[in-house]
Amino acid sequence: MTGADPIVRFAGVSKTFVVGTGRSRREVTAVEDVTLDIRRGEIFGVIGYSGAGKSTLVRLINGLEPVTSGTVEVDGRRVDGRTEPQLASLRRDIGMIFQQFNLFTSRTVAGNVEYPLKRAGWPKERRRQRVAELLEFVGLSERARNYPEQLSGGQKQRVGIARALASNPKLLLADESTSALDPETTQEVLQVLQRVNRELGITIVLITHEMEVVRAIADRVAVMENGRVVEHGSTAEVFSRPSTQTARRFVSSVMHTEPGPDEVERLRRTHHGRLVSVDVRDDTDIGGILSDGVTRGVRFTIAFGGISVLQEQSFGALTFELQGADDAVDQVVAELARVTTVREVAA
Numbered sequence: 332m333t334g335a336d337p338i339v340r341f342a343g344v345s346k347t348f349v350v351g352t353g354r355s356r357r358e359v360t361a362v363e364d365v366t367l368d369i370r371r372g373e374i375f376g377v378i379g380y381s382g383a384g385k386s387t388l389v390r391l392i393n394g395l396e397p398v399t400s401g402t403v404e405v406d407g408r409r410v411d412g413r414t415e416p417q418l419a420s421l422r423r424d425i426g427m428i429f430q431q432f433n434l435f436t437s438r439t440v441a442g443n444v445e446y447p448l449k450r451a452g453w454p455k456e457r458r459r460q461r462v463a464e465l466l467e468f469v470g471l472s473e474r475a476r477n478y479p480e481q482l483s484g485g486q487k488q489r490v491g492i493a494r495a496l497a498s499n500p501k502l503l504l505a506d507e508s509t510s511a512l513d514p515e516t517t518q519e520v521l522q523v524l525q526r527v528n529r530e531l532g533i534t535i536v537l538i539t540h541e542m543e544v545v546r547a548i549a550d551r552v553a554v555m556e557n558g559r560v561v562e563h564g565s566t567a568e569v570f571s572r573p574s575t576q577t578a579r580r581f582v583s584s585v586m587h588t589e590p591g592p593d594e595v596e597r598l599r600r601t602h603h604g605r606l607v608s609v610d611v612r613d614d615t616d617i618g619g620i621l622s623d624g625v626t627r628g629v630r631f632t633i634a635f636g637g638i639s640v641l642q643e644q645s646f647g648a649l650t651f652e653l654q655g656a657d658d659a660v661d662q663v664v665a666e667l668a669r670v671t672t673v674r675e676v677a678a
Contacts (some may be wrong), residue, residue, distance in 0.1 A: 615671040
């Protein structure tokens, strides 16, 4: 169950790096003025293209990078300004999984999962029990004595998840954790992460450049560009009503609800009326408007598009061919524009 209180809180956070030496020395801003709350118990996606600042943002959560300005809190405790011993204590409540797995090739699957417990001083028998529990949870009990080189990519990532869960964290950071995997294996790993969240109640921060990953499991999402959070909200809101060009590009990469240049050329060859793309949501009555248009002599045909359901909300886009007298078609388009977003399909 997602809690209303934040487990992670960014307040006016910026992070700059100094690069180069001598006259070429300059400051680069990786994260700029981010104010954002991540709620307890949710899966929160942070999405952006390469260089957007998302990986730096996640490293600020566990203090692997110090903030330049602003404050970061995790579970009510300040991260910024802490000493390494203080950060070590805080990090025990934070697990992390990585894109390239970061497994010890010289240790077995069980040995990799056991490693953080051994470092934390757990007694041997307790470690053995905990490792067995975790391997059963991620479905790798029979692989306990195998080495990483004997595993598939998905199995390696499940070992990484088990290791990250070893010390019973409250928060799990997943930095591009599916980027090295094929689509089918990605779905398997995402299902494990959903179980971690739903069954164990662990908050997950999911860093990715793949909108399909966000769509699959995230409750809410933040879109980053040039170090700033340019848009955030529930995943359904961002998919159905993207307010920035960056978000619209991500959504279109997954939804394919609007015709691209090749499709437009084909549509123009087969449809000779006026082509408009219309956003469709549960709260928009475009059917009534189109029906009224028919009574005024405007015929319509669905030429392209699709509707999806996410978080129990329907959304998508449809491209209509409208035919009839120019003034009647103009009226229908104007009425549609009053209730939703309408885009002319250029020739």
